[in-house]
Amino acid sequence: MEETRLTEHLKNRPAQLKEAKKDGAKIIGYFPGNYVPEEIIYASGAVPLCLIHGGNPRPADAGLSVMPQVICPFARAQIGERLLKENPYYDLIDMLVAPVTCQHLKKVAEIWEYEGKLHVFKLGVPHQHNNDFELEYFSDRLKALKNRLQSFTGNEITEEGLRQAIALYNRMRRLLRKISLLRRTASPPLSALEFIKLNHASFYADPVFMVEVLDSVYHELESKQAYASTDTPRLLLLGPNIGLGDYAILELIEETGAEVVIEEICEGIRYYWHDIENKGDIFQALTRGYLLDRIPCAFMRYSTRERLDFALKLIDDFNVSGVIWYELQCCETYDSEVYYFTEKMSERDIPVLVVESDYTTATGGQLKTRLQAFVEILKGVV
Amino acid sequence: MIELLKLLGFTAGDINTELPRVEKAFGKVGIIAGDIEAAKLRLKKYYDMELEGVRKAFRLCILEFVNSVLAREEGKKIIIFGFMIPGFETIGHVLMSKSREVYAAHLSWSFLLIMGCVFGKLEPILEAAEKKWLRAGAVTHCANLKTLLGIVDLGIVPRPDLMVTSGFMCETAPKTLDLLHELYGMPVCCWDTCLDRGPEDSSETKDRAGNLAKKNLRRLVEIIQEIVGFQITDDMLWEALEARSRFDDIISKLQRLIHSSDPLPLSPTHDNLWMILSCLTFSNETISDAIDTAVTLYRELQERVDKGLGAVPKGAPRVLGEMFAHHADPRLEHLACEMGIAIVVATAASTIRLDRTNKDPYEAMSVAWGGSHSTGLIQSVPMQMHVCKKMNIDGVLERYHAGCRTVAGDALVIQNAVKKELGIPVLLLEWENFDPRVYKHEEYKRRLEVFKTMMTQRAD
Numbered sequence: 001m002e003e004t005r006l007t008e009h010l011k012n013r014p015a016q017l018k019e020a021k022k023d024g025a026k027i028i029g030y031f032p033g034n035y036v037p038e039e040i041i042y043a044s045g046a047v048p049l050c051l052i053h054g055g056n057p058r059p060a061d062a063g064l065s066v067m068p069q070v071i072c073p074f075a076r077a078q079i080g081e082r083l084l085k086e087n088p089y090y091d092l093i094d095m096l097v098a099p100v101t102c103q104h105l106k107k108v109a110e111i112w113e114y115e116g117k118l119h120v121f122k123l124g125v126p127h128q129h130n131n132d133f134e135l136e137y138f139s140d141r142l143k144a145l146k147n148r149l150q151s152f153t154g155n156e157i158t159e160e161g162l163r164q165a166i167a168l169y170n171r172m173r174r175l176l177r178k179i180s181l182l183r184r185t186a187s188p189p190l191s192a193l194e195f196i197k198l199n200h201a202s203f204y205a206d207p208v209f210m211v212e213v214l215d216s217v218y219h220e221l222e223s224k225q226a227y228a229s230t231d232t233p234r235l236l237l238l239g240p241n242i243g244l245g246d247y248a249i250l251e252l253i254e255e256t257g258a259e260v261v262i263e264e265i266c267e268g269i270r271y272y273w274h275d276i277e278n279k280g281d282i283f284q285a286l287t288r289g290y291l292l293d294r295i296p297c298a299f300m301r302y303s304t305r306e307r308l309d310f311a312l313k314l315i316d317d318f319n320v321s322g323v324i325w326y327e328l329q330c331c332e333t334y335d336s337e338v339y340y341f342t343e344k345m346s347e348r349d350i351p352v353l354v355v356e357s358d359y360t361t362a363t364g365g366q367l368k369t370r371l372q373a374f375v376e377i378l379k380g381v382v
Numbered sequence: 383m384i385e386l387l388k389l390l391g392f393t394a395g396d397i398n399t400e401l402p403r404v405e406k407a408f409g410k411v412g413i414i415a416g417d418i419e420a421a422k423l424r425l426k427k428y429y430d431m432e433l434e435g436v437r438k439a440f441r442l443c444i445l446e447f448v449n450s451v452l453a454r455e456e457g458k459k460i461i462i463f464g465f466m467i468p469g470f471e472t473i474g475h476v477l478m479s480k481s482r483e484v485y486a487a488h489l490s491w492s493f494l495l496i497m498g499c500v501f502g503k504l505e506p507i508l509e510a511a512e513k514k515w516l517r518a519g520a521v522t523h524c525a526n527l528k529t530l531l532g533i534v535d536l537g538i539v540p541r542p543d544l545m546v547t548s549g550f551m552c553e554t555a556p557k558t559l560d561l562l563h564e565l566y567g568m569p570v571c572c573w574d575t576c577l578d579r580g581p582e583d584s585s586e587t588k589d590r591a592g593n594l595a596k597k598n599l600r601r602l603v604e605i606i607q608e609i610v611g612f613q614i615t616d617d618m619l620w621e622a623l624e625a626r627s628r629f630d631d632i633i634s635k636l637q638r639l640i641h642s643s644d645p646l647p648l649s650p651t652h653d654n655l656w657m658i659l660s661c662l663t664f665s666n667e668t669i670s671d672a673i674d675t676a677v678t679l680y681r682e683l684q685e686r687v688d689k690g691l692g693a694v695p696k697g698a699p700r701v702l703g704e705m706f707a708h709h710a711d712p713r714l715e716h717l718a719c720e721m722g723i724a725i726v727v728a729t730a731a732s733t734i735r736l737d738r739t740n741k742d743p744y745e746a747m748s749v750a751w752g753g754s755h756s757t758g759l760i761q762s763v764p765m766q767m768h769v770c771k772k773m774n775i776d777g778v779l780e781r782y783h784a785g786c787r788t789v790a791g792d793a794l795v796i797q798n799a800v801k802k803e804l805g806i807p808v809l810l811l812e813w814e815n816f817d818p819r820v821y822k823h824e825e826y827k828r829r830l831e832v833f834k835t836m837m838t839q840r841a842d
């Protein structure tokens with residue numbers, strides 16, 4: 001029931017947004033990685049849209065006319081989506097908020113800025129934040145974003161508006177967290193693919209509507225929980241990015257008789273592990289929530305150990321027996337990090353399968369054979 | 383060995399004092415008699431060893447190479463600057479001027495030149511890194527970092543007391559340091575800022591990245607002070623900045639002479655040498671050697687220019703080379719030169735100017751190195767056009783370093799802009815600035831021939 005409502009909503013969403021634009025609303029696109037507080041955009045009366053389409057080789061290929069092959073397929077796909085003009089969301093955006101994260105996405109923002117067809121705001125994200133001055137820098141940049149949005153939309157961003165937005169997005173995060181945690185049970189009531197699709201939908205759907213849907217989904221799933229254990233190997237999915245549409249790997253895993261029960265993905269998945277504090281200084285709270293109190297992406301300084309520790313905690317909490325490391329081709333930070341992760345997982349007898357995708361290679365028979373062999377190993381381990 | 387050292391600009395006095403050290407260092411990196419002979423041939427083939435200035439430049443690079451390898455057994459504390467840390471030779475200069483117990487250097491540059499360009503033996507170092515986390519293949523990791531990791535992994539240089547990098551234009555360098563810390567227990571530190579400027583930024587806010595860099599730099603210097611056990615004062619930094627700026631001025635003058643002369647007085651194989659010279663760490667005591675080297679070379683080249691002598695015929699097509707010349711392999715530049723193509727300027731070789739009126743040395747350094755450059759395509763493309771027009775460029779050799787996403791990501795945009803706005807040919811060459819294995823002689827030769835024909839036809 002909820003699935004139908006959500007599908008219908010998403011189907012109509014581009015048309016709704018077009019109407020909203022006609023009525024003067026601004027559509028603000030931003031890049032994934034969870035460093036852009038949607039709350040500020042939402043409080044400005046604009047519509048936040050996270051640009052997360054990936055997985056389709058055609059836009060990534062189209063991006064090659066502007067960027068070389070060494071730029072990751074997700075970044076190239078962003079360029080390609082706007083070049084192909086087939087994805088309504090990418091045509092709708094009036095302004096881009098580009099967090100200064102990895103060089104790949106930063107380059108996409110620079111290219112759009114250079115082309116001059118889109119307003120671009122680069123949100124400086126300090127890649128290390130052990131010191132007050134780094135947190136202050138991010139906080140200042142969030143304030144600059146607020147000012148920019150105010151002048152761009154012509155709407156004032158009030159403290160009350162921001163608090164309401166934080167409360168709304170906290171509800172969304174909380175519901176996603178609760179749904180995700182249902183997967184700790186022996187027989188998870190929803191698959192990783194279903195969870196990721198829900199998560200992706202939260203980036204495009206109207207947030208108020210999405211919260212209603214998530215609430216219903218949670219109650220529905222809670223009642224469906226099963227505790228009988230199965231011999232299906234339970235997997236942790238790690239990696240830089242899962243775009244909307246980049247589902248081939250998850251489908252293949254399901255086909256081979258294993259189950260991803262939890263993911264730790266930097267880009268594409270909404271970060272839901274904690275709420276943003278909604279009292280005290282708002283910008284300090286957003287700074288803490290979006291920069292300090294979260295698991296850092298791999299491009300952050302000195303992040304490797306922290307990320308490993310979090311992955312190990314997920315392995316324990318979700319009773320995981322193997323890890324799929326899914327990285328996009330040419331993502332140099334994750335490709336470096338996998339060496340360390342594999343070594344440390346091996347010390348704990350946790351098998352890791354590394355899969356690399358350029359959006360054309362993640363569907364082949366060779367990958368299926370590798371996954372089957374991996375699952376067989378895990379079944380032996382299990 | 384003595385013959386090689388003489389060729390590399392060592393005087394008889396130098397040889398007396400340095401020969402045992404050079405032999406020891408070469409032994410540690412696996413240089414054998416056959417390599418010495420090969421090196422002599424390579425040097426004569428690719429470099430203008432008749433010029434005293436070139437020989438002196440090689441001597442300084444060899445000395446840094448030897449010092450790096452022997453630093454620990456000579457009882458020094460070691461601060462290594464890995465990968466990109468623009469301007470860090472200034473802090474190295476302070477450290478080496480203040481104490482003979484400290485050795486500070488950019489690690490990769492002298493290694494790339496000596497092991498790559500001189501001996502042609504970089505492969506084992508790169509392969510060692512590829513067995514670790516900077517693997518070979520489509521991911522295209524930067525070979526500069528591979529060199530750094532390979533050197534450390536093979537134990538060619540002793541484990542440093544601190545390894546430093548900048549990270550604002552690259553994530554692989556800080557990640558490599560992070561893993562060196564986790565897997566080798568190496569103390570590491572990153573100097574960061576945030577390149578987040580947009581065209582909307584007013585001049586007042588333009589320095590925010592510089593300010594962040596300044597605070598980061600102060601923190602880094604505090605860490606270094608703890609390790610070396612003495613204070614680095616503002617006066618010391620200014621003294622080093624002044625000393626180095628005299629050297630940098632001559633290097634800039636030298637580059638301007640080369641770039642503005644027709645015929646090109648020296649093969650572009652040497653472009654890499656100026657860049658490395660600029661990154662070597664000197665002290666108050668040794669900076670005069672560096673200045674003398676640059677002055678000698680300038681004088682020699684001026685004589686050539688006055689006589690109308692050049693490495694390519696007068697009137698050869700003038701080419702803007704994107705990025706530096708190859709750091710570990712002179713063959714492409716040599717090939718272009720042999721084919722009568724004058725690579726007159728490398729865009730990345732511009733010297734960053736310090737604001738000497740600034741009272742805070744940290745601010746002066748940070749604004750220059752961390753704040754004011756790399757502000758994106760919106761500024762770099764017009765700059766590129768300006769250089770092409772000013773230098774009467776006939777074509778652009780867009781040899782982009784595939785291992786660097788910052789550089790590689792710009793390449794096609796620049797190519798399209800140059801073709802559209804200037805109508806001159808652009809040769810796009812995906813390559814690796816630090817890995818000699820990418821060189822494909824026949825392919826490059828064919829492509830350069832077509833490129834030259836296009837430039838010549840356009841001129842006709």
